[in-house]
Amino acid sequence: MTTPDMEHSAIIARRTQLLAPTYQLFYEQPLQVVRARDVWMYDEHGRAYLDAYNNVPVVGHCHPEVVEALTRQASILNTHTRYLAELPLQLAEDLLATMPREISNVVFTCTGSEANDLAVRISKAVTGGTGFIITDYSYHGVTDVLSGMSPEDGPVGPGVYTVPSPGAPEGPAGFAAHVQNALERMRSDGIRPAALLVDTIFSSDGVFSDPKGFLAEAVRHMRDAGGLFIADEVQPGFGRLGEAMWGFQRHGVVPDIVTMGKPMGNGHPVAAVAARPEVFAQFARGRHYFNTFGGNSVSCAVALAVLQVIHKEGLLENARRTGEYLRRALVKLASRCPALGEVRGAGLFVGVEVRSDGAGTRASALATKQVVNAMRHRGVLLGSTGRGGNVLKIRTPLTFKIEHADTLVQALDDTLQAQREAPGGD
């Protein structure tokens, strides 16, 4: 139900006046946030909201050890990588220690978009190809070239071939055949393949995690055709999937290029591209790459602190355990609520299908929106995703505990019950 937002009319008016109309707000009644701590965000009246949406604050909002590392380094030195310094090397070491040994070199950037954009540049330079395969509702970033590789946001660019996601009727088992088919289309168009680029949890497509391993055959097809495999770990990376630090590890494949971003600095803009050294070496022939802020002293100190907290607080294991508990509770809820369908995901990246009485995908998308908005009023922040807009997107800080999972599931239960009692309401 839309609530007229009288309370926020002044700030919304200023926003409309000052910011470009490209900006969007969450929720029918937008939320003003003034502070946050761990898994909680607070509005201007001091009301607490359980954050089950933001994947960026991976170790919890305003984690004191991360803030401390940020402050300490910002007071001492913040400079770039054209001087010698220990920090970027320590960070590279700690990052690479979480990867298969074949991935042994790093380049730092500031955002996941910059990382994916660089991966695209590298793929083109290394293969001499211009053909990319992506899933048909994926999102990979906001730069000019990536906006053409983000069908969630708009039409794809030249040389970009889309394949149905693992959520298509053929399922994950059909994924490799779709990639093979796209390679054939590419060949008949006279386009040389550059790379298969996938988000290893297929977030925008609707969260498709299982069965583990279904990616491997698709990767083989791309490599046989001379292209690379780029694992976009911007959303699934840094332990979110519980079973491994990186989504590609669940599929038993070793990428040529790995990109990462969002959670890397717990909100501080830091991102990276890791790759096989021979891939970087070929790109580097006659080319340098300098990113002014990429790998700066402060960004490195922050990213190091985040990695340390993930290890020290056992957040990978917590994501696995709490995620499993949460999914089990959601499956149980779904078994008695016809409005909920399949529960998917791994660790603390969860997707829940929403079903509607009305026919068609539009009705399901509307029903999903209603749930998201109602949950906001009940103090739990979620999002929606998927080609049909019919999947609840749940990505909590990795410090999420059993009690938080209980709060989330109870609020969802109450929301669905209220909607059953007053259809169209809540």
Add this chain to the structure above:
Amino acid sequence: MTTPDMEHSAIIARRTQLLAPTYQLFYEQPLQVVRARDVWMYDEHGRAYLDAYNNVPVVGHCHPEVVEALTRQASILNTHTRYLAELPLQLAEDLLATMPREISNVVFTCTGSEANDLAVRISKAVTGGTGFIITDYSYHGVTDVLSGMSPEDGPVGPGVYTVPSPGAPEGPAGFAAHVQNALERMRSDGIRPAALLVDTIFSSDGVFSDPKGFLAEAVRHMRDAGGLFIADEVQPGFGRLGEAMWGFQRHGVVPDIVTMGKPMGNGHPVAAVAARPEVFAQFARGRHYFNTFGGNSVSCAVALAVLQVIHKEGLLENARRTGEYLRRALVKLASRCPALGEVRGAGLFVGVEVRSDGAGTRASALATKQVVNAMRHRGVLLGSTGRGGNVLKIRTPLTFKIEHADTLVQALDDTLQAQREAPGGD
């Protein structure tokens, strides 16, 4: 003179092992920096170096008020722009207050590259064109599309037309005619113009600041042909040129799009695109743009603090006054040193031509390198720029004082004298 860097061999070896070979180090004997304050950087032995190169720490390294703003906000909240918040609006207001009233909307990004990349996307969407005009040794960023608009780094991409910089024999007065000529080439190639994209101080081309106003006619030509004017203020912006906050203001033109970055957060990754509202409005039709870290709470708090320090400490006026003093002292030095040629620039963005006894541009580039390396050993950090690599690039923090200018000029005088006395040495 190349000094074998035994001292740093271990850290250099680790760097080679961990980072991609795309990374480069400054100086024949690379510098390890462990802390910095105001205009000084310190190596691991505590030796101080006068920073006359880094344009990012615009209010001085580790400015306490900027660190304080960073710390305070990072402890309270760091989130994105899909919730309502005051900080991005305050920052937009303070930024727009420095611009002509026609420029009244902002989008936040994290880096100058992201800002220029978005400006390119916007220009294409708004004009329906794909043709861009840039100067022939310019640099505009590292994304896929911008690497094709950065001839300093490599070949230009499709639809990109280069024109000689104001440093060409015809001089600044010939610039508009070159743009007109490029538009004619575009027309005969059947390419519709999208934008004229220039760094308003022509940094990479070799620093060309005067006479003020020479840009205006070129901009008129582009507009008459239906294209936009993008002022790349990533290097000249934020008061560096002394006479105005933005380089385009010295030329008496109002751009359609203004991009900014590097100094905006004094080292923190924050950048922005400001534009005429009708330009953003047209881009926004059917399109949103969400940059996860762009306009986040902490980045906004930091950028606000930087703007406040620039105003409070009168750094625009200091850049004008100290810059004028520095250029005058350099002109005086050049008048008695045949190794120095033209002194160019505005405020604290200064370019000094280096001449060599040897013939050809290669000899001048080598001579410039020798000066830069010798100055590093004398404790003053400079860079080089220009198509011929023969221009000393001096871009100091805007807190640079008369005494620092004296130190720089004295070191340059000593360097050139030592080189005269021992040719090929120092």
